[in-house]
Amino acid sequence: MEYWRLVKTSTRQKSLVVRLMRDVESNHFHIPIGFDALTRYRTEDLSLQSTALSHQVDLPEKTFLRAFLAKYPEAKNEPVALGSFTPSMARRFVQRQMQLMREGSNQAAAFAQAELDFSQQLLDMRRRQLGSLFGSDPLELQLQQEQEQLDEGLVTLAQQRLEAGGGGDLQAH
Structure with a gap:
C-alpha cells in the first residue's frame, strides 16, 4: 500500500x-x-497560519497615539534612550490624556488639556525639528525664541490695556 x-x-x-x-x-x-x-x-x-492568532490585540491607547502622531508627526523622529525606563513623549502624552479621561474629561478636552500640559515640550520638539531641517544655528534659535516671547508679551499687554478700558490710549499714540 x-x-x-x-x-x-x-x-x-x-x-x-x-x-x-x-x-x-x-x-x-x-x-x-x-x-x-x-x-x-x-x-x-499543520500550518502556522491556522494556528496563529487571527486577531491582534488592540490597546485603547493606540487610537490616541495615532491621533497624536497625526497632529505632531515630528514626534516619530524624537530619540528615545532604550536603556532607560522613560517612555517617549508621545506615550507620555497619551498616558496623560488617558488619565484625564479617567478623571471625567471627554476625549477632545483631554487632548487639549494634555497639549497645554506638554506645550513647552511640544514647542521644543517642533523647534528642534525645524532647526534640523533648516540647519539653523543654536544662537539663532535662541534669538528667535526670545523674539517670540517678546511678541507674546506685547500681545498680552495690549489685551490687558483693552480690557482695562485703555483702548483709546492705544489709538492716541
Whole structure:
C-alpha cells in the first residue's frame, strides 16, 4: 500500500508517522507495539497560519497615539534612550490624556488639556525639528525664541490695556 507516499509532507523534514510507516513497510524492522494506535488516525498538515492568532490585540491607547502622531508627526523622529525606563513623549502624552479621561474629561478636552500640559515640550520638539531641517544655528534659535516671547508679551499687554478700558490710549499714540 505504501501509505507513507500518500501523506503530504514538506520536502525538508518528514513527520514521525511518515518515517515509521516507511520503515514498517520496508520489512526491515519489526512492527512496534503501538502501531495500531498510530494507524487509526490520519495525520494532517499543520500550518502556522491556522494556528496563529487571527486577531491582534488592540490597546485603547493606540487610537490616541495615532491621533497624536497625526497632529505632531515630528514626534516619530524624537530619540528615545532604550536603556532607560522613560517612555517617549508621545506615550507620555497619551498616558496623560488617558488619565484625564479617567478623571471625567471627554476625549477632545483631554487632548487639549494634555497639549497645554506638554506645550513647552511640544514647542521644543517642533523647534528642534525645524532647526534640523533648516540647519539653523543654536544662537539663532535662541534669538528667535526670545523674539517670540517678546511678541507674546506685547500681545498680552495690549489685551490687558483693552480690557482695562485703555483702548483709546492705544489709538492716541
